[in-house]
Amino acid sequence: MFAVALRRFRLESIGLACGLAVIGLLALITGRMMSDEYHDSGLDACMAAGTTSDCRDLIDRFGEQFNSLQILILPLIVLPALMGAFVGAPMVARDLETGSHRFLWTQGVTRRRWLANVAGVGLGLTLAAGVLYTVITYFWLRIVNEVSDERFGQLYDFQGLLPVASGLFAVAVGIACGVMLRRTLPAMIATLGIFIGVRLFIAVVLRPRFAEAKTMTTAFGPDDPLEGTGDWILSEQTLTADGTILGENGTLNVGALGPSCPKLEPASPGHPPREEDVSECMNLLGVHKVVRYHPSDRYWSFQLIESGLLLALATVAMVIAFRALQRRPA
Numbered sequence: 271m272f273a274v275a276l277r278r279f280r281l282e283s284i285g286l287a288c289g290l291a292v293i294g295l296l297a298l299i300t301g302r303m304m305s306d307e308y309h310d311s312g313l314d315a316c317m318a319a320g321t322t323s324d325c326r327d328l329i330d331r332f333g334e335q336f337n338s339l340q341i342l343i344l345p346l347i348v349l350p351a352l353m354g355a356f357v358g359a360p361m362v363a364r365d366l367e368t369g370s371h372r373f374l375w376t377q378g379v380t381r382r383r384w385l386a387n388v389a390g391v392g393l394g395l396t397l398a399a400g401v402l403y404t405v406i407t408y409f410w411l412r413i414v415n416e417v418s419d420e421r422f423g424q425l426y427d428f429q430g431l432l433p434v435a436s437g438l439f440a441v442a443v444g445i446a447c448g449v450m451l452r453r454t455l456p457a458m459i460a461t462l463g464i465f466i467g468v469r470l471f472i473a474v475v476l477r478p479r480f481a482e483a484k485t486m487t488t489a490f491g492p493d494d495p496l497e498g499t500g501d502w503i504l505s506e507q508t509l510t511a512d513g514t515i516l517g518e519n520g521t522l523n524v525g526a527l528g529p530s531c532p533k534l535e536p537a538s539p540g541h542p543p544r545e546e547d548v549s550e551c552m553n554l555l556g557v558h559k560v561v562r563y564h565p566s567d568r569y570w571s572f573q574l575i576e577s578g579l580l581l582a583l584a585t586v587a588m589v590i591a592f593r594a595l596q597r598r599p600a
Contacts, residue, residue, distance in 0.1 A: 297410035346428045350436035351465040358444020359457035366452040400434035422502035435577035442584035446591040483562045500566035511556030
């Protein structure tokens with residue numbers, strides 16, 4: 271039965287192989303370009319000899335050259351969702367929709383065994399694809415992780431353990447939707463909606479709370495003590511000594527200083543206040559920055575927590591699929 275299921279899903283296997291081949295080719299071409307630029311520009315020697323702030327010009331030039339690759343972030347993040355919709359959902363829904371499952375069930379194959387074999391093939395293919403994808407992205411983004419602070423930011427979702435866990439979760443949801451809806455297209459749409467909803471909820475609501483964020487208070491200014499550390503900055507507020515918010519993300523609303531500093535009141539877009547007056551007012555009000563962040567050494571612990579959560583949800587989805595199949599009429 272397992273061999274039969276494997277043969278039936280050879281098109282899905284070919285599709286996954288082609289997708290990985292495209293990603294691998296893209297990684298090979300752009301990865302080689304990034305490696306050449308990293309070494310030829312002297313950025314590697316600069317970072318080995320100093321800190322990230324000492325190499326800011328070289329880092330900015332490196333970022334400008336490969337900034338166009340950011341358009342790949344969204345497609346790579348939603349890749350597991352597409353696997354769930356186009357691999358997981360049709361695996362079961364297609365047979366239930368056409369009625370071909372009845373032939374197998376009348377040949378001594380139980381419902382549980384049928385679903386176990388179909389799901390085993392789907393999840394096995396997903397696991398293999400996820401592992402290979404993780405290896406590709408590791409070598410592809412190795413230099414980017416060294417240069418930028420985005421491993422815990424924009425690049426978090428398609429590195430480490432998450433591609434594997436996300437793929438397994440998406441395919442499990444697709445199988446469960448296929449069993450419950452028994453129609454291919456509705457199952458695919460439901461899979462996309464559930465996956466995107468769950469992933470957004472985890473990323474926006476749960477992930478920042480996996481551990482208590484650290485807080486740092488620093489003087490207001492252009493210097494960033496967390497630059498080059500790879501830390502995940504949650505918020506960066508500009509405050510006065512009494513806690514009044516004057517700006518977000520390292521900015522300062524000079525207009526908000528006016529009520530407390532009469533010298534700044536006449537300021538207008540055409541006549542900005544003098545820098546000396548602004549500095550004097552900031553010192554008077556005790557203006558400073560408060561940064562909430564997760565240190566970079568929490569990267570793998572966060573990956574483990576989130577991957578474990580996704581695998582637990584995938585298990586729940588499969589339990590629902592098996593129970594729903596047992597209770598539904600043929």
